[in-house]
Amino acid sequence: MSLSNYIDHTLLKPSATKTDIKILCDEAKEYRFHSVCVNSYYVSLAKHLLTRSNVKVCSVIGFPLGAMSSDAKVFEATKAVEDGAEEIxxxxxxxxxxxxxxxAVYKDICDVKLAIGKVTLKVILEISELSKNEIIKACQICLDANADFIKTSTGFSKGGATLTAVKMIRKSIKNKAKIKASGGIKDLETALKYIDAGADRIGTSSGVSIVTEKKSPVESSGY
Structure with missing residues (x-):
């Protein structure tokens, strides 16, 4: 699989403009990234800009705190899917x-998953806020709630992805769900390390620089 297919090309900063989203989508089409990841307000615009391309639209929900009601998350997720989001x-x-x-954690995830049906659901744990035991427990709840991916981080907290956490999550979930590593992944070497550790997807705002960086010998392994 091409490295580009691992990347969710991400723009979630609150100051993002329509012009910024257009640039994001143009880059995603040019480099054939798996998806663009945007705030729910911009889903319909991104979907329009990506017409006749294979790039998916991913929307964040309950972002970045996760502390809103389940009803609010369900409404936001449902609206995002109606607007064209293919991943949540x-x-x-x-x-x-x-x-x-x-x-409550289980119900929160279940409610969103039931609302969006077959649309891919990734659940962000925010590992920098959790202990090892809390990460493991969260993984089990995500599996029980039929989440498709477990995602490490929002990128808006005190820390992002770590290789230790990705390996821990992989050991905990085995092959029952996929993993998205996100937060602080800015170069090719780091991206490849996360993939080798078990990540199925990379969330990053540095996708262009990662895939255009000079290839290292490691990359010849098939990524």
Whole structure:
């Protein structure tokens, strides 16, 4: 598989303009990235800009805190799908997980998954806020709730992806779900390390520089 197919080309900063989204989509088409990842307001624009391309539109939901009601997440996710989103990245309810209210965490994810049906659901754990045991517990809840991917981070907290966490998640979920590593992945060498560690997708705003960077010997392995 081409390295480009691993990349969710991402633009989530609050100051993003329509012009910025157009540039994002043009780059995604040029480099054949798997998707663009945008805030839900821009889903319909991105979908329009990506007409007649194979690039998918991914929308973040409950972003970046995950602390809004499940009803709010469901509404946002449903609207994003109606506007053309083919993948949804929702933030887990971190406070409820840390409070050990696992039923609330499970229901939060389930409600969104039921609302979007077969649309791919990635659940963002925000690993920088969680202990090892909390990450493992969150992974199990995600599997129980039929999430398609577990995603490491929003990129808006105190830390992003780590190789240790990706390996831990892979060991915990085995092949029952996929992994998206996100947050702080800015160069080719780092991206390849995450893929080797078990990541199935890379979320980054540095996709162009990653895929245009001079190839290293490691890349000859098939990425």
């Amino acid at each position: 990245d929702m933030v887990i309810n971190i406070g409820m997980l840390k409070s050990k209210n696992y039923v």
